Amino acid sequence: MKPADWIDTAAVPPRALPATVDAALAYLAEALGHAVYAHWTLARVKRHYGSLAEAKAAQPAVLKLLLAHDGAVEYWERGRLRTVPADEAPSPETVLTRLLHTHRRRFRSAASSGKEAAVPAAAKTTGxxxxxxxxxxxxxxxxxxxxxxxxxxxxxxxxxxxxxxxxxxxxxxxxxxxxxxxxxxxxxxxxxxxxxxxxxxxxxxxxxxxxxxxxxxxxxxxxxxxxxxxxxxxxxxxxxxxxxxxxxxxxxxxxxxxxxxxxxxxxxxxxxxxxxxxGFAPTRLIPPALLVACDAWLDAPESDAANTLAAQRRRAIWALYRYAGARLAELAWSAETALPRLEAEAPGRWTLYVCGKGRKARTIPLPTPCVTVLRAYRLGRGLPAEPPAHEALPVIHGHKGEALQSAGLYREVKAIFAAVADGLQAREPAQALLLRAASPHWLRHAYARTLVVDHQVPLPAAQALLGHASVQTTAAYAKTDLTQLRAFVDATFTDDGL
Incomplete structure (x- = not known):
């Protein structure tokens, strides 16, 4: 393939890729905001980092491979940075071809663009x-x-x-x-x-x-x-x-x-x-004890080391729905909007940006438990621990594609509910049945109830976090529990208050 035949349509003005494969890969790394291909040797590691100690801290997987092989290659595939011995890695041309196919909405072949323009208007479906x-x-x-x-x-x-x-x-x-x-x-x-x-x-x-x-x-x-x-x-x-x-x-x-x-x-x-x-009133709520049981199941040590990244991805999905209150589809990657995305204003202070109903962008501050899980997942993908500014990457990667979409996200959460339900079946069958019926949207209800009922967050603030069009929808969560109202009444009509 000739890299110069490909056009970056997102550049202003659109521009052709550099003529050589290496230069095109370097251009893609800068345009996409993450490493895409690097061939490492011990000599290059020493030149790049100055000492083996610094290299071990920055590139532990690469250095581990170089102790047993002459070279190691990092390459981007399906939403993560993979590190393999050089003799097992795909060629730079293959990696470039895969990346251009993955981002085919952005990078167009000049030849195919010309063919598309040559198609008569009458031959296309219109209306x-x-x-x-x-x-x-x-x-x-x-x-x-x-x-x-x-x-x-x-x-x-x-x-x-x-x-x-x-x-x-x-x-x-x-x-x-x-x-x-x-x-x-x-x-x-x-x-x-x-x-x-x-x-x-x-x-x-x-x-x-x-x-x-x-x-x-x-x-x-x-x-x-x-x-x-x-x-x-x-x-x-x-x-x-x-x-x-x-x-x-x-x-x-x-x-x-x-x-x-x-x-x-x-x-x-x-x-x-x-x-x-x-008359909306949320009824599909998961008791806090069951949420804690799901947290404990996810925190249990993984017996199969080969599935470490899969386990980290499942924890990340759970943490985002549990601590961000996002709708199911809001965590599905959209190349058109480049959302959802993560941004770190300061170490440990992360924000999730999503596209909600009505194509309205929403910002959701993430609490520390969520940030801790996401940081470990990013490191497992070969990404920097802290998301850099303007990073345009799917938050959740897919094993068969660049990003996991709504159906895959739904299956992951349902798998967590099913696994915890299996452990509860013998001693608490009613709770197990409740978990089997739950879906990711139940976690959004739990998030809203925690804000409105448990912590009495002001309704306008809770409305902004949840992305509700009407504050009445947010207020409906206060109807699900009389505890707060009972406390107000008791405080009002005690002997001291009369």
């Missing part, structure tokens, strides 16, 4: 459907099912301000306008719409603009009574989730009716909507 990531992921059967207009649609009427002719295009515009600001909202809306589509498919109904009020009421009845689980509809289990499912459907039809795509709204009054949100 709101092609621009919507959720609709693009649907299969051919779903696209064919949506690409129609039902009895309530008026695709060619002058009142149709959307200017589209079928449900697929109208749905794409709804998702753009109602959920386009946040990938989390888009994913949630997509899940509920897919649920409705599966229910319709099992009953040979559709398209969406053809559903009558009676059919939508039947769908509501199915959700409320958990019907159709075996028919592919997968009804939600909790009352709050069922209410949200209906709210998404009602919002879709209201949007279509208001914009003139439908000449009637068959979903009017289908959902209580805002009343459910006003």
């Amino acid at each position: 709101p459907v092609a621009a919507n990531p959720w609709l693009v992921t649907q299969g051919p059967a779903e696209h064919a099912w949506l690409a129609r207009a039902g009895r309530f649609a008026q695709p060619h009427a002058t009142a149709n301000t959307l200017g589209v002719a079928d449900d697929a295009q109208a749905l794409a515009l709804f998702l753009r306008d109602r959920a386009g600001r946040s990938p989390h909202t888009l994913r949630a809306y997509g899940a509920e719409l897919r649920r409705l589509m599966r229910w319709c498919g099992a009953r040979q109904l559709g398209p969406l603009s053809d559903l009558t009020r009676q059919q939508l009421l039947a769908y509501r009845h199915a959700l409320q009574h958990d019907e159709g689980r075996t028919a592919g509809a997968r009804p939600p289990r909790s009352e709050a989730t069922r209410t949200r499912a209906l709210a998404v459907v009602a919002s879709l039809y209201r949007y279509w009716y208001d914009t003139g795509y439908l000449h009637a709204n068959p979903a009017a009054g289908l959902s209580a909507g805002s009343r459910a949100r006003a």
Whole structure:
């Protein structure tokens, strides 16, 4: 490969990589903010560090290999810096190729860019459907099912301000306008719409603009009574989730009716909507004793030294959800926003930056127990103990890719709950059952309750840490325990207070 044929599109202005492999690797190390390839010998170590004592302190893994081999190589792969004997390392060209593929959104081949520009515009998919990531992921059967207009649609009427002719295009515009600001909202809306589509498919109904009020009421009845689980509809289990499912459907039809795509709204009054949100009360809480049990299980010594990094990664994931109160998807790496990321304002004073709902960035100070775990994990990955300024690396690496995404993060937390539940099964089966039902979002509830109830953090401060749009949502955590209110009453109406 020719490094000079690759363009760094993030540079201003975009620039080509240096002509040689070594120079291109050095450029990538500076651009990405971490080491990517280094070939070490004893002579180079002495020249670089001045003494073997300094080298041992700075590069213990490298020096250990050099005692038994002529050379050692550090190279970046799948989110971590690996150190191997020189005769077992991939070539510099291979490492460069892998890095360019991993960061293919940033580094583009000049040849492929030219080919892309040469594609005729007519050959490309256009319109709101092609621009919507959720609709693009649907299969051919779903696209064919949506690409129609039902009895309530008026695709060619002058009142149709959307200017589209079928449900697929109208749905794409709804998702753009109602959920386009946040990938989390888009994913949630997509899940509920897919649920409705599966229910319709099992009953040979559709398209969406053809559903009558009676059919939508039947769908509501199915959700409320958990019907159709075996028919592919997968009804939600909790009352709050069922209410949200209906709210998404009602919002879709209201949007279509208001914009003139439908000449009637068959979903009017289908959902209580805002009343459910006003009555929000967190119930999925993990008792503090069980959180301590999970902490103890993670702190137990690892018997298999080969899995040390995997254990450190699991502790880091747990610490971030436990001590930062982040939502599940907020810890999944996004190359577009370069979030989440860690920053150290001073030794031991770390901050986590995440992208929350509505694509709003949020800063979360991390407590010392969390920083200690993250520091050990970073050292295990071959990174500096303290994150340097403007580091653009995934906080949690993946074993098969550069970063662990939402599904992998979810599995790791569930594995912790399952392992601790196994240890509690014999003596405390009820607590074991509770842990098996828990998810990462339960840790967010526990974090919020610790702030609001246990430590009486002012609601505006807790709201900022949690990223709630409304302070009423934050205040709802105070409803889960009467201890604080009882203490206020006792202090008010004692003999001294009367």
